[in-house]
Amino acid sequence: QVQLQESGPGLVKPSQTLSLTCTVSGDSISSGNSYWSWIRQPAGKGLEWIGRIYFSGSTTYNPSLRSRVTMSVDTSKNQFSLKLSSVTAADTAMFYCAREGFSGWFDPWGQGTLVTVSS
């Protein structure tokens, strides 16, 4: 059974960089059979895809966030990570990591981690 688990600080100060890691179990990132994505959801609102990474390190980012997003992968730890720079209160959200199939759907998802941007 594939499981994903997000981890990282729950509170980030404005203008700083948000950093999260997703640990994958039950599947190997280096198998190359999926992409690995980040998705966020502000409280009470809809879902926004942030970007994805392949085991090779190749990335695709949401154009609306591209200037602030960096993703990386550590196949030795079976983890992938997200950095979002210059955060503001508008970046406060539940952040999910998910496995993305080659046809673009997300399954499974991590349980999510809430990140609040506040001083």
Added chain:
Amino acid sequence: EIVLTQSPGTLSLSPGERATLSCRASESVTSNFLAWYQQKPGQAPRLLIYGASSRAIGIPDRFSGSGAGTDFTLTISRLEPEDFAVYYCQHPWTFGQGTKVEIK
């Protein structure tokens, strides 16, 4: 950029009733890439339907998806108490705004 518009915003139904949720794309999309998710309060979304009409593993057969081009539908044939949730359609890498199915 493709925009997905879901309707209605909220659907008020009773257990046992049929739910019909709509997802309309701003331009024609490939059915292979159309998915539906269910999200319950405090939980991550769960994949229900992929490729517009294929049920994900473990999804009951009361859930069905259909459609092509710009118009897609998620149907729940008979609502069970656990089906009251928010449903999202998705086409890489865009989500609809969601339809809430609430108990009438």
